[in-house]
Amino acid sequence: MSSIVQRTSRVTGTVLTVGLAGELGLTDDDGLPWVVVCEPHSTLVFTDTKREAMTSTGLDFCDDCRAGAAARELDAITTRISRATGTSITVANVTALGIIPDDNDKRWLITCDEHDTSAYSRTKRAAMRVSGLDFCYACHESVEA
Numbered sequence: 001m002s003s004i005v006q007r008t009s010r011v012t013g014t015v016l017t018v019g020l021a022g023e024l025g026l027t028d029d030d031g032l033p034w035v036v037v038c039e040p041h042s043t044l045v046f047t048d049t050k051r052e053a054m055t056s057t058g059l060d061f062c063d064d065c066r067a068g069a070a071a072r073e074l075d076a077i078t079t080r081i082s083r084a085t086g087t088s089i090t091v092a093n094v095t096a097l098g099i100i101p102d103d104n105d106k107r108w109l110i111t112c113d114e115h116d117t118s119a120y121s122r123t124k125r126a127a128m129r130v131s132g133l134d135f136c137y138a139c140h141e142s143v144e145a
Contacts, residue, residue: 003050006039010097010111010118011057011077011090012065015039018053021046038062055088055113079113084131085139088113091127094120112136 004019017037021028024035032046034053038061045061047053057079058065069077076093090111097109106120108127112135119135121127132139 005054007054007116009056009058009065010109010113010116011059011079011092012062012069013097014041014058014062014065016056016058018050018056036061038065041065051114057090057113078128080128082112082131082133082139084133085112085136085143087115087132087136087139089130089132091124091130093124110135112139115139 003023004017006015006017009016017039019035020033021035026035029046032048034047034050035044036047036053036056037044038058041062041064043062043064045056059069076096077090079088079090082089090113092109094107094109106122108121108124109118110121110127110130111118112132115136115138117136117138119130121130133143
């Protein structure tokens with residue numbers, strides 16, 4: 001079974017490929033077997049674990065993604081680790097992402113970066129209090145197990 005996964009970063013909108021270095025035709029870097037490749041910018045970073053690779057947003061290693069984020073004023077984005085689940089949670093202002101707020105005026109997007117699930121909140125304060133347990137079924141199941 002292949003370890004290679006392609007996903008779109010909700011933070012930058014770019015396609016990221018995640019996989020084991022050998023399966024991507026690369027040699028691991030100082031024993032770091034996992035690789036994240038920013039496809040549009042042809043940059044990559046090696047990580048120690050699959051979890052680290054899957055929670056990468058592109059902003060953490062790709063200069064072009066960071067430049068694009070600054071140009072779109074994506075400073076309204078925060079990534080943190082949920083105390084309840086240990087997973088990476090990203091909170092972003094929907095306007096900064098170019099998303100038109102829905103009728104309920106929910107202006108903050110909360111994502112569980114590990115399971116690619118999301119929810120919306122009206123205020124940043126409420127969004128920052130959310131853990132993966134509040135909206136991510138996979139996080140809820142992992143804590144219950």
